[in-house]
Amino acid sequence: MNEPLHVWLDADPGFDDYMAWALLEADPRFVVDGVGVVAGNAPLERTLSNALRIKALHGLATPVYAGCDRPLAQAQVTAQDVLGENAMKSVGRTLPAAQAALSPGHAVDALIAHVRAHPQQVVLLAIGPLTNVATAFMRAPELPGLLKCLVLMGGSTDRGNATAVAEFNIAADPEAAQCVFDAGIEVLMFGLNACRQVEVGPEHVALLRHDGGEQALLFADLLQAYTELIPGRQRMAVFDPTPVAWLANPAWFGLEPARVDVELAGRLTRGMTVCEFRVPRRAQANALVAMQADGDAVMDWAMRTLRGFLARRV
Numbered sequence: 001m002n003e004p005l006h007v008w009l010d011a012d013p014g015f016d017d018y019m020a021w022a023l024l025e026a027d028p029r030f031v032v033d034g035v036g037v038v039a040g041n042a043p044l045e046r047t048l049s050n051a052l053r054i055k056a057l058h059g060l061a062t063p064v065y066a067g068c069d070r071p072l073a074q075a076q077v078t079a080q081d082v083l084g085e086n087a088m089k090s091v092g093r094t095l096p097a098a099q100a101a102l103s104p105g106h107a108v109d110a111l112i113a114h115v116r117a118h119p120q121q122v123v124l125l126a127i128g129p130l131t132n133v134a135t136a137f138m139r140a141p142e143l144p145g146l147l148k149c150l151v152l153m154g155g156s157t158d159r160g161n162a163t164a165v166a167e168f169n170i171a172a173d174p175e176a177a178q179c180v181f182d183a184g185i186e187v188l189m190f191g192l193n194a195c196r197q198v199e200v201g202p203e204h205v206a207l208l209r210h211d212g213g214e215q216a217l218l219f220a221d222l223l224q225a226y227t228e229l230i231p232g233r234q235r236m237a238v239f240d241p242t243p244v245a246w247l248a249n250p251a252w253f254g255l256e257p258a259r260v261d262v263e264l265a266g267r268l269t270r271g272m273t274v275c276e277f278r279v280p281r282r283a284q285a286n287a288l289v290a291m292q293a294d295g296d297a298v299m300d301w302a303m304r305t306l307r308g309f310l311a312r313r314v
């Protein structure tokens, strides 16, 4: 077997962040070196509490660090109106209250120190607003050049979700996102346009209910609530786990080079990722943007991997 990929996860859990993290912990091709938590789906206090509950529930050794509690420039927005007060809606069971210990130090400092100590070895996977990542890049401008790669869930080449054109992670801190796209590293962008090709629905919930066991049933209750977020639909796009699937098997995806910039003004368009695909003719590319995803293959792998993980005894 090849050497495992070392991943630093920056997240704002959030149910789909939980699913992404679980997949990383479950698949032996990955080692999660650390998790930096950021405010996003909910205020930091809640995203951190969710992260520490997940760490405790699964007996994870991965260090968890508290990161930035507000965006770089704008007022804080959360997704609690859609995802509920704790960003983790459930049709029944909820994450147990027991929390694991928080690792000392700020997530930004921990990320900088870790990448400096392991040059060209760390995949930085950002699945929340980019506040921690941008702060790290501003404090340590050499950092982007020391990463193995930078992968993010965020943005869109077409429709938004936070607004008609802006995706939540970018809209929650547009200045941070622009800083990341300007960092001089090729950003691997998994936006809504790609993630919407990967769907979860009642058939996936049923698999977990069939497995039974405390962890699978808890996850099934959370997953079902997630599939029911859009009234009357019972299916939902899979956001944060999608770039994890790309790390597991890039052949499931088609990516295209583009110049991505974030709209920072715009009465109606602030937070939009403007993607110029006419590169290098009209602009210098700064990203590879996911355009196609094999949703069935991704979900087959995701469910197989998750079911194994949820059956583990802690």
Ligand code: BDR
Binding pocket: 014, 015, 016, 017, 041, 079, 127, 128, 153, 161, 167, 168, 169, 239, 240
């Ligand atoms: C992104 O926003 C959050 O609500 C999800 O966790 C995901 O990272 C999708 O737009």
Ligand code: CA
Binding pocket: 011, 012, 013, 014, 016, 017, 040, 041, 127, 128, 240
């Ligand atoms: Ca997220």
